[in-house]
Amino acid sequence: MRPTLLFFLFATLLFGSSLWSKTHLFILSGQSNMAGLNPAISFTPTVKKLLANDECIVVKSAQGGQPIRRWYKAWKPAKGDGPKADGALYDRLMTAVKKAVGDKKYDTVTFVWMQGERDAKERHGEVYEKSFAGLVNQLSADLGRDDLNFVIGRLSDCMNKNPGKSH
Numbered sequence: 001m002r003p004t005l006l007f008f009l010f011a012t013l014l015f016g017s018s019l020w021s022k023t024h025l026f027i028l029s030g031q032s033n034m035a036g037l038n039p040a041i042s043f044t045p046t047v048k049k050l051l052a053n054d055e056c057i058v059v060k061s062a063q064g065g066q067p068i069r070r071w072y073k074a075w076k077p078a079k080g081d082g083p084k085a086d087g088a089l090y091d092r093l094m095t096a097v098k099k100a101v102g103d104k105k106y107d108t109v110t111f112v113w114m115q116g117e118r119d120a121k122e123r124h125g126e127v128y129e130k131s132f133a134g135l136v137n138q139l140s141a142d143l144g145r146d147d148l149n150f151v152i153g154r155l156s157d158c159m160n161k162n163p164g165k166s167h
Contacts (some may be wrong), residue, residue, distance in 0.1 A: 022107035023055040027139070029071065029093050030115035032064035033153065037114075059100045061093040067118045068128065072135040078126045090135075094142060109145055111136065114153035 026047060028034060037043065037060065044058045066089060069075035073087035113135075119128050132152075140148045 021054045022051075023057065023104060024051060025097075025101065025106040025109045026056065026058045026112060027093070027097060027109065028058065028060040028062065028112045028114075029089075030062050030113050030153070031066050031118060034060070034062035034112075034114035035064045037062070043112075055104075057100055057104070057106065059093075059097050061089070061096045062114075063089055065118055066115070067122060067124065068115060068131045068135065071115075072131050072138060074134055074138070075131050076127065077124060083122075090138070097143075108149065109143060109147075110149040110151065111139060112151045112153065 024047070026043070028037065028039060028043065039058050039060050044056065047056045047058070063070075067083075069083065069085040069087075070089040071087065071093070073085055073090060075085035077083070113132070116128060119125060119131075124131075136148060136150055140146060
């Protein structure tokens with residue numbers, strides 16, 4: 001047997017596959033449609049199948065009918081002083097993340113976001129892009145990561161079909 005192959009076999013037996021495996025953190029949050037998602041049925045089995053040699057930590061914290069200001073603490077309306085941001089759902093999300101992760105180190109973080117209809121209904125569409133970018137930056141800073149991946153779910157063009165109701 002060649003020495004290189006012998007070393008590889010020895011290292012595999014000694015250290016197992018964990019030597020090359022990674023840990024991936026998936027954070028799922030948002031409003032109604034995300035709140036209705038049971039990640040154990042579809043999301044988690046799919047990512048675990050795709051990343052079979054890696055550890056996948058999936059955390060979901062979502063609540064129906066909520067505007068982005070419940071997550072993004074520095075949210076500001078385009079005009080006026082109200083309503084105010086409170087960040088309470090973000091705090092709840094981060095508590096769930098910390099509990100799930102514990103002292104584990106993770107190689108990647110992916111933020112899956114499904115939210116926006118409430119902001120459209122409240123006519124805050126013009127500040128939504130800036131608010132979402134702020135939320136991603138807030139999460140990146142709190143996790144100490146500058147390489148956050150994100151996925152934005154979209155179901156429909158909320159309110160775009162009603163004249164005078166477009167956001």
